[in-house]
Amino acid sequence: MGESLWIIDASARELLLFAGAGLLLGGLDDLLVDLVFIVHRLRRGHEPRLSVATLPPPRGSGRIAVFVAAWDEVAVIGRMLSTSLDRYEHDDYRIYVGAYPNDRGTIDAVAAVAERDTRIRLVIGPRDGPTTKADCLNGLWHALRRDDAREALQTKAIVLHDAEDVVHAQELRVFDSLIDRYDVVQLPVLPLVDRGARLVSGHYADEFAEAA
Template identity: 45%
Template structure:
């Protein structure tokens, strides 16, 4: 069959060539972006600016706070884990001058009951019932907790020194609060601890794929951002903001709240907002003398639908909403970092083209093997483009192995490399779903808390980590 002088296989070869050129160029641009961060991190390590200090975990656990701390935990439909989170948090952080605010909804009696049962009369906990039916958004729930904290401040005639943010499924590190308080006392307006996803033996390919992503991001990318003075995106857990910095954020909004109730990624906006108002941000990466990272730990989603839903929210909030809500910066470094944050949809498109190329290549090789087509030689440009991309992939895989193996062991490092295609497919699915959700919001659809369910808490299901 011929069309305009070309048969089917010639058209296929032409399409393959154009897609290869497009994907190769954009893959290389992304690789150059990553390698720039990699080399910056290497330079920081060689010059001693990326040193990870060690602290006595028990001393930090019992550290007297420099001022009262409020811990915010928003909870919608979290009856399965909220009790363990409350119990573990109160036992891990024995300081008397903290108050734990747990935000529940009036139409979620199961979560309210589980939280009340876990409180066990501890005067440090306050269960706050939202006056609206849930789910609204996490940002809206946090604003309700902020109102409750302000009511308490008026009653006690003083203010908290800092506010710490955690999620309903988190297992806090015993040294975490002391380390965050130390950073705030030393002048930080915003401080972020690393997040360490837990390995999941029953979900090695999906639930555990978060391990390598956070291991690399919170050992390299966040370290680089911190050293370059760029704004630090909050992770929503294991982060603290000074009361003064939070007040500045409230003054920027007409309703007097720190967060926009329409935001899907209020944690991301929190860190950047503190930086924009002149605050000092610090990524606080440290280890205990036992060698373990001082970090917030949790089980991440383990089912495909839940994983895609969570990453859809991240892509939608950061990459798409971020253009509207956060905007850009005039500084070169800050613009670079925000561009990195927002490249998810483009990366998903390039990945789709990349995997389409694999399918076309398989078809072409089959046609050549059966004598239906002739091999088409690659131009020198394409050959060098492929060589450069292959080298970048090997470099990326080696780093992914190294960062993952450092925290989880060599076996998980190998799994991290094998899971690269899984991560790519999830990125494609989340990118498509995020774009669809964003278009719907532009057409007037209201934003809701599209959260993922949690069924297990690390303190209960993992004895080794629970002992930590």
């Protein structure tokens, strides 16, 4: 009996040591991010935060491409595109939507908006869906390259959106200004809670908060 208790006690200590080492490594990772943030803030001093009103003008003009990968998004894609066209405040942009040949509903919804506005570019991939999001985005990239070659221009930046996103009117202006100084620009995402489905939308809102 005593020997069995000793084995259990030793095993518990080893497991606690293993768990403690894992928590320590995870904590050091978070601490590193905090230290980088603190050093960055100290170097910047009391420099005021940028706002849309104080953004520097872009150094060069260029088209902004918005990529939207869409599989079985007939319920939302039409409204998302129409809302984006109404909201965006930018002189030169095009929205590329990737669809699949076996998703007729999404194709028809995108085509209906594209007929009204040439800034919507429907790209139907060669394979039936669903594939991966990366595969769909690759198709949009190749379509963009073909368009740039045909129109003798170079797109300045690519913005990624999902079919359920509600875009901000000024976001393309932010990207247009900051992409001159940074290779990648990421804007915060605000989760919108659906009052009629609090369990599902609340779960996603919690995930956004944890990942922010």
